[in-house]
Amino acid sequence: MxxxxxxxxxxxxxxxxxxxxxxxxxxxxxxxxxxxxxxxxxxxxxxxxxxxxxxxxxxxxxRPDLKHDSFTPHEEDIILRYHQAIGSRWSLIAKQLPGITDNDVKNHWNTKLKKKLTKMGIDPITHKPFTQLLSDYGNINDIIPRNTRPSDQRRQEPINFSRTNNLLTMMDPFQEQHAAMNFVTPQFHVMNEAASSSTSSPESKVQVNLPSSPFIWSDYIVGDQEQECSNEPGSGILTIEGSTNAYNGLEVDRKKNSLNVAATSVSFVESILKHDREMQFEFPQLLDGYFEY
DNA sequence: AAGGACACCAACCGCTGGATA
DNA sequence: TTATCCAGCGGTTGGTGTCCT
Missing domain, CATH: 1.10.10 (Arc Repressor Mutant, subunit A)
Known part of the structure; x- marks a missing residue:
């Protein structure tokens, strides 16, 4: 030693x-x-x-490749989209923005973007409207998060923006709520099982038909604890063709050599893995080599 | 004009996983 | 195999310029 x-x-x-x-x-x-x-x-x-x-x-x-310029609307949009998908993995987000460091992204998020979302009525953690969170979790007093640092209780100017051509643009205040709802619309790229089956390769492959409802962690925590399902039957199917892996609790369709899993039986851990796969569909280049099927 | 509050960002802190002796 | 170092990462904070009253 x-x-x-x-x-x-x-x-x-x-x-x-x-x-x-x-x-x-x-x-x-x-x-x-x-x-x-x-x-x-x-x-x-x-x-x-x-x-x-x-x-x-x-x-x-x-570093000579750093550009030291202010963030463009397009760069801000990229940060918002990636943060919605992968959270505060600043280094991964920064890799999508040449000339910008993870520290820059983190600072810009904490000082600007987080406040913009809050002002729009969107929770910067879940990227869901506060109104939706309230309906999801019931009447929780004072749900809107505050900066934990007392000295950073910043002034919050009214800033409204919407998505146009995949960019954030300023807009009039009467459209704020509508914009908020549009902004958080999931953009998962769902593979159509029937359409893709004709192009299936012999190799292992995963198809995910996403549930129509938003991904809510607490649903799965409750489900795991109670060993029962909280979603509507048939809301989603996970098909793993040619897979040799073992998946506890998954129904095996031996005729198709595939696993068909109603979303109602998906456990918390499996849901995490499924959510990761959703991220891969959304940003296929981001986590190259991370997923193995 | 002055003092306090706010906004921003550079830098530090602490943790983690891989590398190394 | 084990203990330790190191690079990378995200969270946090100190310092400073700007704005507001």
Whole structure:
């Protein structure tokens, strides 16, 4: 068993804002040595900083491919759509936006987009209208979330926008509620079982006919606990053709060599997996190699 | 004009999984 | 096999400029 020395003496390294001189040292070092072991950078570049801090300064600010411009409406739309699908996975979202870091995306979300959605009457976590949440969960007082940081109880200007040509645009206040409802409409790409069956390949393949109702985690938690179904029968079918995997509780259609599962019997864990697959259909390039069937 | 509140963002903190000795 | 380091990630916060009263 070996032990490597710590990257730096954390109690004696410089913290806080970077100076132009420090930036120049990082840039000069990367220009001559490239990006490698960041723990060696402070020593070799003559910086009294932690290697981790050097890496962050480079990736979030000094990298030459960063554009340092404000966000365009198209970029904001991308962030909103991806956040709706995958949540706060900022690095994955940032990969869809060249020249923008995950830190930029995160900051822009926390300072601008989250408030815009709230102002539109949309819950920034679920991307559902607060009115729908209220009807889903009953009368919950004060459901609209507030910033947890007291000093960040920001002013909230009335900002309304809608989707036009897949972009967010400003709009008149009377259409606010309508826009909110349109904005959160699920955009899952549902594969049609009949249409796709003619092009089925011999390889394992998954078809998902999504339930028509919104995805609500609590429904499945209750279902798991009570071992019963909360959805209407026949609201969805999960077909896994040629799969050799075992799926507890799934009905096997041996004639078709497939598994047909009424959505009513889908457990919580299976629902998570199904939701992930929905994400893959929505953003097929995002999680390449993540899903294996 | 001044002080407080707000808005923004750079940087830090802590956690996690993979790599390594 | 185990202990530790390191890169990457998301959450949080400190500092500063701007706006409002």
């Amino acid at each position: 070996g032990r490597r020395p710590p990257c730096c003496d954390k109690s004696h390294v410089q913290k806080g804002p970077w100076t132009a001189e420090e930036d120049a040292k990082i840039l000069a070092y990367v220009a001559s040595h490239g990006i490698g072991n960041w723990t060696l950078v402070p020593q070799k570049a003559g910086l009294n900083r932690c290697g981790k801090s050097c890496r962050l300064r480079w990736t979030n600010y000094l």
